[in-house]
Every structure is written in C-alpha cells, then in structure tokens.
Amino acid sequence: xxxxxxxxxxxxxxxxxxxxxxxxxxxxxxxxxxxxxxxxxxxxxxxxxxxxxxxxxxxxxxxxxxxxxxxxxxxxxxxxxxxxxxxxxxxxxxxxxxxxxxxxxxxxxxxxxxxxxxxxxxxxxxxxxxxxxxxxxxxxxxxxxxxxxxxxxxxxxxxxxxxxxxxxxxxxxxxxxxxxxxxxxxxxxxxxxxxxxxxxxxxxxxxxxxxxxxxxxxxxxxxxxxxxxxxxxxxxxxxxxxxxxxxxxxxxxxxxxxxxxxxxxxxxxxxxxxxxxxxxxxxxxxxxxxxxxxxxxxxxxxxxxxxxxxxxxxxxxxxxxxxxxxxxxxxxxxxxxxxxxxxxxxxxxxxxxxxxxxxxxxxxxxxxxxxxxxxxxxxxxxxxxxxxxxxxxxxxxxxxx
Numbered sequence: 001x002x003x004x005x006x007x008x009x010x011x012x013x014x015x016x017x018x019x020x021x022x023x024x025x026x027x028x029x030x031x032x033x034x035x036x037x038x039x040x041x042x043x044x045x046x047x048x049x050x051x052x053x054x055x056x057x058x059x060x061x062x063x064x065x066x067x068x069x070x071x072x073x074x075x076x077x078x079x080x081x082x083x084x085x086x087x088x089x090x091x092x093x094x095x096x097x098x099x100x101x102x103x104x105x106x107x108x109x110x111x112x113x114x115x116x117x118x119x120x121x122x123x124x125x126x127x128x129x130x131x132x133x134x135x136x137x138x139x140x141x142x143x144x145x146x147x148x149x150x151x152x153x154x155x156x157x158x159x160x161x162x163x164x165x166x167x168x169x170x171x172x173x174x175x176x177x178x179x180x181x182x183x184x185x186x187x188x189x190x191x192x193x194x195x196x197x198x199x200x201x202x203x204x205x206x207x208x209x210x211x212x213x214x215x216x217x218x219x220x221x222x223x224x225x226x227x228x229x230x231x232x233x234x235x236x237x238x239x240x241x242x243x244x245x246x247x248x249x250x251x252x253x254x255x256x257x258x259x260x261x262x263x264x265x266x267x268x269x270x271x272x273x274x275x276x277x278x279x280x281x282x283x284x285x286x287x288x289x290x291x292x293x294x295x296x297x298x299x300x301x302x303x304x305x306x307x308x309x310x311x312x313x314x315x316x317x318x319x320x321x322x323x324x325x326x327x328x329x330x331x332x333x334x335x336x337x338x339x340x341x342x343x344x345x346x347x348x349x350x351x352x353x354x355x356x357x358x359x360x361x362x363x364x365x366x367x368x369x370x371x372x373x374x375x376x377x378x379x380x381x382x383x384x385x386x387x388x389x390x391x392x393x394x395x396x397x398x399x400x401x
Contacts, residue, residue: 015129019343019362027350034385035356037346039179039330040250041376046296049247052288056281065277067268069095069256073283077256080290084211085228092233092258094267095283097275099209099242099255104130105270106238109263110203111136115170120156122333122363122370124179127207131173139164142366143183145324145335152324154183154333162196171203177210177224180333180363180372182326184214187225194230194237203236209255210329212246212297215305224328234260245330246297247289254278254286304330307375307382314386315373320397330376333360335369338397342371353392355385 020037027033044050068074071090078090096102103126111117113135119128121140131138141161146152165172172193176185197204204227211223231237242255259267271277289296308326315323315334323334339345342359349355360370375382 011135012133015132016125018125020125020358022343023346023350023359024356026347027354027356030350030354032354033350033356034354034381034388036374036377036385037356037358037372038250039245039374039376041248041300041330042378042381043248045248045252046289048292049249049285049289053281053285056284061280061284063280065280065283067094067271067277068264069093069278070280070283070287073287076287076290081228081258084223085226088228088258089233089261091261091264094257094259094264094271095278095286096255096257096271097278098253099207099240099244100126101253101275102240102242102255102257103127103205103207105267105274106205106240106257106259107131107134107136108270108274109259109267110205110238111170116166116168117171117173118161118164118169119173120161120175120178122178122180122360122367123173123175124207125362125364127173127175128364131171136170140364140366142364143178143181146322152322154178154181154324154326156183156185156189158189158192161193165193165196165200165202167200169200169202171205172197173205173207175207175210177213177326177328179210179329180331180358180360180367180370182324182329182331182333184224184327187230190225190227191230194227194235197236201236203238204231206237206239208239209242209245211241213301213304213330214328215301215308216327228258234262236260243286243289246300247293248296248300249285249289252282252285254282304376307377307379308332310379311373311375311382311386314383315389318386318390318393320393330374332373332375333367333370334373336371336397339369342368346371348396349389349392353388355388355392 024037074090074093081088107130115136117131117136118139141164143154214224239258243249320337346359358372360367
C-alpha cells in the first residue's frame with residue numbers, strides 16, 4: 001500500500017510548511033491572543049468596496065469572465081499604473097485570483113525544471129518555495145544588516161547580487177518594499193540590475209505588492225521605485241501586484257500581473273488551467289477600489305507610519321532587542337539577542353504571553369534570530385502587544401545592552 005509521501009511528488013513532499021502558519025494555527029481561536037503574525041490590517045475592507053461586491057452579486061454577476069480579467073478592470077488598472085509609472089497598456093495586464101496566484105502563474109510561465117533562480121532574502125517564504133515546486137534551484141543572496149552599527153539597516157550589496165546573476169540564470173526574484181525587512185530598493189540599484197539582466201537575458205520577477213506603502217519619502221513620491229518606471233515594454237520584466245495591502249482587501253484574493261504583450265496569450269492559458277478567471281463580482285469591487293481609493297491609501301500610509309514609529313521606539317527601548325526602522329511595507333523585523341530558534345520563541349509567546357508574531361526563520365536561514373511584527377494595527381493594540389512582550393522578555397531573557 002502506498003504511503004501519502006509516495007503519492008505526492010517528492011519535491012512537494014519535501015517542501016517546508018509555512019512556519020508563520022505553524023505559529024498562527026497554535027493561536028487561532030484563542031480570543032485572548034493578539035495576532036500580529038499575518039500581513040494584514042486590523043480593519044475590515046472599506047464599506048464602499050464591500051457594497052460594490054454586494055451590488056454585483058445582486059445583479060447576478062456570478063458567471064465566468066475572460067481569462068485575463070474584465071476589460072473594465074484591466075483598463076482601470078492600466079490608468080492607475082500609468083499615473084504611477086508611465087504608460088502601461090491594458091493588453092499587458094492580467095487579473096489573477098490573488099497576488100499569490102499571480103506569482104505562481106508567472107513562475108509557471110517562465111521557469112523550467114532545473115532552472116537557476118536567484119532570490120534576494122530574507123523573503124516571504126512563498127516566493128522561495130514556488131520555484132522549488134516547479135523543480136528549479138533557488139540561490140539566495142542575503143541583504144546585509146547592520147553595516148553601520150550607529151544606524152543599523154537592511155541593505156542590498158548590488159555587487160554580490162550581480163555575481164550571483166551568472167549567464168544562464170533564468171530569473172531573479174525581488175520584493176521591494178520587502179517582506180519581512182521593509183528594505184526598499186533604490187532607483188540606481190534597479191538601473192544596474194536591469195542593465196545586467198538585459199545583457200544576460202535574465203527575467204526580473206518583481207513582487208510589487210507593497211509599492212504604495214513607503215515612508216519618509218521625498219515630497220511628491222507616491223510609491224516605491226519600480227522596475228516599471230525604467231523598463232521597456234518588451235523587457236524580460238514581470239510585475240506581480242495585489243489589492244490586499246493598499247486597499248485593505250486581504251481576504252478577497254484579487255491581484256494582477258504586468259508582463260510583455262508577447263507572453264500574455266500563454267499567460268491566459270495558464271490562468272484557464274489554474275482558476276479559469278477571478279470572480280466577476282470581486283473584480284467589480286476592484287474597479288471601485290481603485291477609482292475611489294486614493295483617500296484610503298493616504299489614510300493607510302499616515303496610520304501605518306505612525307504605528308511604525310511608535311512600535312520602533314517602544315521595541316528599541318527593550319533590552320536585548322535591535323529594531324531597524326523600515327522604509328516601507330508593514331513590518332518591523334527585529335533581532336532578539338541570544339535567540340537561535342525563533343520558531344520555538346514565537347510558539348512560546350503564543351502559549352505564555354498571548355502574543356502572535358512571525359518567526360524570522362520562516363523567511364529563510366538569513367532570518368533566524370529575528371522576529372517579524374506586522375504593525376498594520378492601532379497604536380493601542382500595539383502598545384498592549386509590547387507590554388506582553390516586555391513582560392515575557394523580563395521573565396525569560398533578563399538581558400541588558
């Protein structure tokens with residue numbers, strides 16, 4: 001009789017389960033636990049977006065749609081992106097059932113078994129595991145931390161990345177603003193990487209889901225630097241994005257892709273064989289989310305920046321904790337002195353402190369020793385969480401700087 005491990009493909013059986021989920025599953029259902037483990041806000045989706053989905057349902061929009069998405073949504077995304085990055089035609093845009101689905105589809109589109117894929121880490125685990133599911137080899141290029149002890153930050157060593165992007169490399173995966181570190185790539189770095197990838201025919205796979213969540217940016221800056229700003233329409237560049245973060249729509253599972261026109265027909269085939277299409281009533285909500293969403297995004301950035309500053313100050317005041325201030329996204333990724341197993345630490349925090357955080361080891365070996373805290377929350381909840389962490393640290397880690 002075959003065992004379950006024999007039935008599954010070996011590469012799938014060998015995948016590591018999400019350590020974030022492992023911690024969350026230990027705490028979900030316990031009302032006293034404060035959850036900061038997932039990357040989602042403590043607020044529900046704005047009413048106007050929910051009402052539009054209800055309207056579409058009441059109108060009977062429960063049928064299949066075009067594989068690439070409703071034309072009106074693709075056109076709306078085109079106008080939105082063109083304001084941010086210059087002209088991007090609707091024909092280069094595909095709607096997907098979530099940003100995660102977008103990343104899987106893009107990987108299926110360009111990555112072959114045995115391909116060499118380079119990823120800048122620490123990184124959201126899905127981006128590391130998706131190429132592995134397809135049989136690719138993933139090479140990590142770690143961000144550097146604390147090169148300036150007076151003001152420790154996460155930084156990219158571009159020369160280290162270029163050295164890894166050898167001829168024959170199929171793709172490089174970049175997430176900026178970065179989950180979990182909050183690192184934001186610079187325009188100069190993007191220009192160097194794009195030129196190198198053009199020279200060697202390497203795909204750039206950009207996870208741009210946090211592009212609107214940037215802080216301390218120059219006046220007039222509305223998003224993080226994007227490869228879409230500098231790439232030609234036919235460059236080997238694919239950008240994945242999502243409605244989840246900017247419009248507070250994590251549970252809606254709606255995303256999009258920007259890719260060269262030459263591969264859009266093949267992308268449509270993959271969407272057909274994965275999900276066929278995103279639900280029409282959810283796409284209708286996406287149209288209105290973008291069209292009326294500027295105020296929501298502005299409020300979210302203001303709220304998150306205040307939350308970031310508060311949490312950064314509180315955590316850095318705790319003995320044994322080092323917390324760089326992130327330039328973007330919605331996380332603080334802080335180091336805990338003396339901790340070598342953050343998965344066990346986070347499980348203990350759930351059990352003993354009713355506090356839900358994400359272990360740094362979930363984001364690769366480079367993340368071990370760090371813990372991720374999603375600050376997309378009210379300052380009151382964050383303060384409660386810090387008090388719980390401080391009490392736990394005093395009991396179990398009586399350290400001093």
